[in-house]
Amino acid sequence: MPVTIAVLAAAMLLALAVGPAGLPLGAVLTTIVRVVPFVHVHGGLSPLDAAILWELRAPRIVLAALVGAVLAMAGAAYQGVFHNALADPYLLGVAAGAGLGATLAGAYLPNVASRPLDPMPLLAFAGAVLAVAGTYALGRSGARSRDTATLVLAGVAVAAFFTAAQTYVQQQHTETLRQVYAWILGGLETAEWRQVVLILPYAVVSGVVLLLHRRLLDVLSVGDEEAEALGVSATRVRLVVVAAATLATAAAVAVSGLIGFVGIIVPHTVRLLAGPSYRRILPLSIVGGAAFLVLADLVARTAASPAEIPLGVITAFVGAPFFLVVLRRARRIPG
Amino acid sequence: MSLRTNALAVAYDGKQVLHGMDFRVAEGEWCGLIGPNGAGKSTLLRAIAGLVPYTGDVAVADAAVATLDRRRLSQLVAYVPQRPTTPADMTVTEYVLLGRTPYVPYLGVEGAHDVTVARGVLARLDLAAFAHRGLGSLSGGELQRVVLGRALAQEAPVLLLDEPTSELDVGHQQQVLDLVDELRVERGITVVSAMHDLTLASEYARRLVLLHDGRAVATGTPAEVLTEANVSRFYDATVRVLRGDDGAVVVVPVRAERRAGGDG
Numbered sequence: 001m002p003v004t005i006a007v008l009a010a011a012m013l014l015a016l017a018v019g020p021a022g023l024p025l026g027a028v029l030t031t032i033v034r035v036v037p038f039v040h041v042h043g044g045l046s047p048l049d050a051a052i053l054w055e056l057r058a059p060r061i062v063l064a065a066l067v068g069a070v071l072a073m074a075g076a077a078y079q080g081v082f083h084n085a086l087a088d089p090y091l092l093g094v095a096a097g098a099g100l101g102a103t104l105a106g107a108y109l110p111n112v113a114s115r116p117l118d119p120m121p122l123l124a125f126a127g128a129v130l131a132v133a134g135t136y137a138l139g140r141s142g143a144r145s146r147d148t149a150t151l152v153l154a155g156v157a158v159a160a161f162f163t164a165a166q167t168y169v170q171q172q173h174t175e176t177l178r179q180v181y182a183w184i185l186g187g188l189e190t191a192e193w194r195q196v197v198l199i200l201p202y203a204v205v206s207g208v209v210l211l212l213h214r215r216l217l218d219v220l221s222v223g224d225e226e227a228e229a230l231g232v233s234a235t236r237v238r239l240v241v242v243a244a245a246t247l248a249t250a251a252a253v254a255v256s257g258l259i260g261f262v263g264i265i266v267p268h269t270v271r272l273l274a275g276p277s278y279r280r281i282l283p284l285s286i287v288g289g290a291a292f293l294v295l296a297d298l299v300a301r302t303a304a305s306p307a308e309i310p311l312g313v314i315t316a317f318v319g320a321p322f323f324l325v326v327l328r329r330a331r332r333i334p335g
Numbered sequence: 336m337s338l339r340t341n342a343l344a345v346a347y348d349g350k351q352v353l354h355g356m357d358f359r360v361a362e363g364e365w366c367g368l369i370g371p372n373g374a375g376k377s378t379l380l381r382a383i384a385g386l387v388p389y390t391g392d393v394a395v396a397d398a399a400v401a402t403l404d405r406r407r408l409s410q411l412v413a414y415v416p417q418r419p420t421t422p423a424d425m426t427v428t429e430y431v432l433l434g435r436t437p438y439v440p441y442l443g444v445e446g447a448h449d450v451t452v453a454r455g456v457l458a459r460l461d462l463a464a465f466a467h468r469g470l471g472s473l474s475g476g477e478l479q480r481v482v483l484g485r486a487l488a489q490e491a492p493v494l495l496l497d498e499p500t501s502e503l504d505v506g507h508q509q510q511v512l513d514l515v516d517e518l519r520v521e522r523g524i525t526v527v528s529a530m531h532d533l534t535l536a537s538e539y540a541r542r543l544v545l546l547h548d549g550r551a552v553a554t555g556t557p558a559e560v561l562t563e564a565n566v567s568r569f570y571d572a573t574v575r576v577l578r579g580d581d582g583a584v585v586v587v588p589v590r591a592e593r594r595a596g597g598d599g
Contacts, residue, residue: 215444215445223420228405
C-alpha cells in the first residue's frame with residue numbers, strides 16, 4: 001500500500017510538471033507546499049506558471065485521479081459480486097445508458113455552451129442509472145432471480161435496446177454526431193474544479209460503502225448459497241454494492257465520457273500482486289486506478305502535443321497489450 | 336442440540352421434491368440420509384439450512400427456524416455442500432475464517448477471538464502447517480479437511496454434510512468420517528449427512544433414513560434399513576447384504592446374472 005501511494009504521488013507530481021508549458025519540478029513542489037498552512041518556503045513558480053498549475057493542470061489531474069479511482073474500484077466490486085473476471089460497470093448497461101443520454105442531449109438540447117449547466121453529463125448520468133435500474137428490474141423478474149447469469153443477460157438486452165435507440169436518434173440528427181462521439185470517446189480536456197466538486201461526493205460515498213463491504217465480498221467469493229449458509233444475504237449485498245459502484249461510475253462517465261479498460265486492468269493487476277482478498281484489492285485498486293489514469297491522461301495530452309488523443313483511446317491502446325502481459329504472467333505462476 | 340422437522344415440504348418450479356417429511360435427530364446423534372439420486376437428500380439438508388423455501392416446520396433445539404434470522408440460524412447450523420466453492424488462490428486461513436461470518440458484525444472484520452477460534456480449528460484438524468497455502472495447491476483429502484474446518488469455525492451445534500466424501504478414495508473417506516465422528520463425540524455435535532456409500536453410512540451413522548421420491552420410506556438402525564429388499568426396491572439394484580457378528584452391515588453390489596446363478 002505505501003508503495004502504491006508513493007507511485008500515485010509521483011505520477012501526480014510528474015503530470016503537474018509536464019505539459020506544453022514545462023514547469024520545473026522543484027518549483028512545482030515548492031508551490032504546492034506553500035499552500036500547506038503554517039509552512040513557509042521561499043521561491044516557487046511565477047504567477048503565470050502558478051495559474052497554469054492551479055487552474056489548468058491541477059483540476060485535470062485531480063479529476064483523472066478521481067475518475068481512475070472510481071472506475072478501478074467499481075470494476076473490482078463488480079468482479080466480486082458477479083464472480084466474473086471480465087465484469088465491470090459497463091456490463092450492466094452503464095455505457096449504453098450514458099451513450100443514449102449524451103446523444104439525446106446533443107440532439108434535442110443544442111447550444112451546450114450557452115447553458116449554465118451542461119446537459120450532456122446530466123443526461124448521461126441519468127441514462128446510466130436508468131439502464132442499470134432497468135437491467136436489475138428485468139434480471140429479477142426472471143425465473144431464478146438469484147442467478148447472476150440472468151442479470152448479465154438482462155444487461156445485454158438493455159444495452160442492445162439503449163444502443164438501438166441511440167443509433168435511431170443519431171440517424172435523425174447526424175449534425176451532432178461529431179460532438180457526441182467526442183464525448184463518448186472520453187477525455188478530460190475540459191476539466192475544471194467544478195467537475196471535481198460534481199464527482200467528489202459520489203466517489204467518497206461509494207468508496208466508503210464499498211470498503212465497508214470488503215469482507216462481505218470475500219464471503220461472496222464462495223458462491224451465493226454458501227454465503228447464505230454463513231448468514232449473509234448475497235442478493236442484498238449484491239444490490240448495495242452494484243448500486244454504490246454504479247452511481248460512482250455514472251458520475252465518472254458524466255464528467256469524462258466512456259473510458260474503458262481501467263476497471264479490468266487495475267483490479268486484475270492488484271489481484272495478481274496482492275492475492276484474492278477484497279480487503280487488499282479494494283484499497284489498492286482505488287490508489288492504483290488513480291495513478292493509472294493520471295499517467296494515461298499525461299500520455300493523452302503530451303504524446304501528440306499540441307493535439308490531444310482521446311483518453312479512452314489511450315486506455316484501450318495501453319490497456320490491451322498490458323492485459324496480455326498480465327495474462328501471460330498469471331499463467332507462469334504455478335497452481 | 337436436537338433437530339426436528341414437521342410436515343416439511345419443498346417444491347421447485349411447481350414440482351414437489353419433498354413431501355411432508357417428519358424427521359427427528361437427537362442431540363449428538365449421527366443420522367445418515369440415504370436413497371437413490373434425486374430422492375431428496377440434498378433438498379432436505381438445504382431446507383434445514385434455510386437455503387430453499389419450504390412449507391412445514393424445522394426446529395433446532397425446539398426453536399422454530401422460521402423465527403430466526405439468517406445470521407442466528409447459521410450460528411446453529413453449519414452446512415457443507417457436496418461441491419463447495421474453494422477459490423484456488425485463497426489461503427487456508429482466509430477460508431477457515433469465513434466460517435466466523437455469523438459472528439462478525441455485518442460491515443466489520445474478524446476480531447481477536449475469531450482468529451483464536453480459527454487457529455484452534457486448524458490445530459485440531461492438523462492443518463496448521465497449511466495455514467498459508469492456497470486452496471488450489473491442496474490434495475482432495477486436505478481440501479476436504481479445510482472445508483470441514485470452515486464449518487467447525489462456525490461453532491454450530493448442528494452439522495449438515497452433503498456427500499462429504501464423494502470425491503475421495505477409500506482411505507481418505509475413512510479418515511474424514513473418523514474425524515467427523517471424533518468431533519461429534521468431543522463437542523456433542525449433531526450430524527446429518529447424505530451418503531452414497533451404504534456400507535460407510537452403516538459404519539458411521541447410528542440411524543439411517545432411506546428417502547425415495549421425496550418421502551422417507553424406511554427409518555431405523557442400519558441393520559433395520561439396509562435389507563436386500565429395501566435396496567433392490569428403492570435403488571433398483573441387485574445387492575447382497577452381509578451381516579457381521581458385531582452388527583456391521585456390508586452392502587455388496589452383485590451382477591444380476593451371477594445372483595440368478597446363470598454362469599456359476
